[in-house]
Amino acid sequence: MGFFDRFLNRAPQGPLPTLADLLEARGLPADLPGLEALVPAFEAHRDAPGRESWAEAVAVTHRAGLPLPPPWEEVQDRLFPELVPAWRAEREGRWHRLFVEGLFQRVRLDDMAVPAAWMRLWDQSETEVHDLALENLRHRTEGAFERLPSGIYRGPWHDGHDAARLLLPEVWDGLFRDQHPFLAIPTPGLLLAAPQVLLPKLMEAVGKALSEGAPLLQAAVLERIGEHLVPARIQEPHPMSGPQREFKQLDQLEAIRTQERDLDPALGRPAPVGLLKTQQGKSLTVATWVAGAPALLPEADLVAFTTAEGEPLGIYWRQSLPRLSEIRGELVEIWGPRRVRHEGFPDAEQLARLECFATGEQMKAMQAQGGRPQPKAPAAPAGGFATQPVPSLPRHLQGAGLGMQDGD
Structure with a gap:
């Protein structure tokens, strides 16, 4: 009975801090654009630490010069994953997670990479937001790879998310049965795949894509080793070791x-x-x-x-x-x-x-x-x-x- 006595005789919790007080303590105005639509998410917190954490996420977003996000109910079908070079993820400071060496995965809302503070304002974990973005991409991934005259394969979607489909192994994993697969994502809108025997053609396609002036995502070609993707480890005297070295240098x-x-x-x-x-x-x-x-x-x-x-x-x-x-x-x-x-x-x-x-x-x-x-x-x-x-x-x-x- 001792436990229940302590529970029943516990002192009542004090009044919860208001959003206005928390914002004032952080030197923030109470009329930030977009804040009113997010107030219900704040008020859903019935404990002081939760409200403090939520208000701090507002402050972090404001200090970074970023807008506040729309409410969670309005964005769920607009979230998609993206891949970016490691240096870009570090430079821009948005939420990111390692995918393979040199590449990180992020989540985009329309044209903007989602910062971690937004996930706190939505009261969603990083895993929940990321998984929803992947599911959205999976739902719009229909159709089979196109086989080009060179013999290599290209993603058919052309919606700006082709490279991100590298995150969906079920899309490309079965292209080449019993053959060592190589993949390339030179630009965000391009996913290329080839078996080892056509690696020279894949390298040629990457060079062509880069010469056309589209934004560079990653020039270096990837390969699957076991269950993992890694930058292709092509050693001399293999004839493709030189092009892969150049791509890494680019x-x-x-x-x-x-x-x-x-x-x-x-x-x-x-x-x-x-x-x-x-x-x-x-x-x-x-x-x-x-x-x-x-x-x-x-x-x-x-x-x-x-x-x-x-x-x-x-x-x-x-x-x-x-x-x-x-x-x-x-x-x-x-x-x-x-x-x-x-x-x-x-x-x-x-x-x-x-x-x-x-x-x-x-x-x-x-x-x-x-x-x-x-x-x-x-x-x-x-x-x-x-x-x-x-x-x-x-x-x-x-x-x-x-x-x-x-x-x-």
């Missing part, structure tokens, strides 16, 4: 180029990054470090050094930079790819300590070629290196050759 370039827009100009000058190809056909990323201002250096295979006037000083392997202990870098706090801020600039003696890829004269010859298509294969400068056009480069990344600045 994904890296997309992140780096976008990141440049969010860097504080007061920190220094972002080092532009481009691609070059060796005479042996291997593509490498190269960041250009220009003297005269602090450099914000992203991770790349190579670093090209120039004077403030643009005079080439040589190209060196980035992994040898730690040899310059007197020019230490400071990690920049920024989303996405790692960047290091360097205030100094190496002199000739210090450059000589680095592992050389190309001398200043060889670098100048590469710049003269500019990575542009030539009427015939360009002659390699002494040392055997020549820039080559990378055919899979999307339009908005074209001009990213060695020593060329971003035109944005």
Whole structure:
């Protein structure tokens, strides 16, 4: 009886905090656009912690500069999943969940990615919202894959959600019985699939899609290993290892180029990054470090050094930079790819300590070629290196050759 005595004699709960009081405590006006329609969801909370949490979700949404969502009853059939690169999920800060390496899944309401605070305002768990979005997509996924003349398969829906259907394995899992499947989602509106024997055709289709200028989702091709999807691990000497490497580099370039827009100009000058190809056909990323201002250096295979006037000083392997202990870098706090801020600039003696890829004269010859298509294969400068056009480069990344600045 002791338990029931404590229950029956419990002191009555005090008055619940009002929404006006909770908003005032957070410095928020009581007439926020869209708030009135959400008040019933607030009043459904019959405990103080629940109301505090709900009001905090309003504050988080407002501080982020986002609108309040429509009521849950109005949005349930308008929620759909989407896939985005990891860097974009981190940059935009909306609710996201890991799907595969380099890709995150989110939920969209019409044209906007749903933030976690909205789910709290709807009193729905992340899993419930995500599962409903998947079910909505499943209901509008009818029809079979189209077989293209090349032999690969393309999703037939063309509604902007094709890539998101990678989240529905029942849609694509049975395409190739007893064959190793590869899949690609170069743009949000495109889902491509091919068996291993047609991997070259799949790579060709990805390159074509990227060259048409649609927004890049992920260039790198995926493969299914057991029950899991992973970025395709195509190793040399497989003939498709080169294209897959280039596609991964294009994904890296997309992140780096976008990141440049969010860097504080007061920190220094972002080092532009481009691609070059060796005479042996291997593509490498190269960041250009220009003297005269602090450099914000992203991770790349190579670093090209120039004077403030643009005079080439040589190209060196980035992994040898730690040899310059007197020019230490400071990690920049920024989303996405790692960047290091360097205030100094190496002199000739210090450059000589680095592992050389190309001398200043060889670098100048590469710049003269500019990575542009030539009427015939360009002659390699002494040392055997020549820039080559990378055919899979999307339009908005074209001009990213060695020593060329971003035109944005």
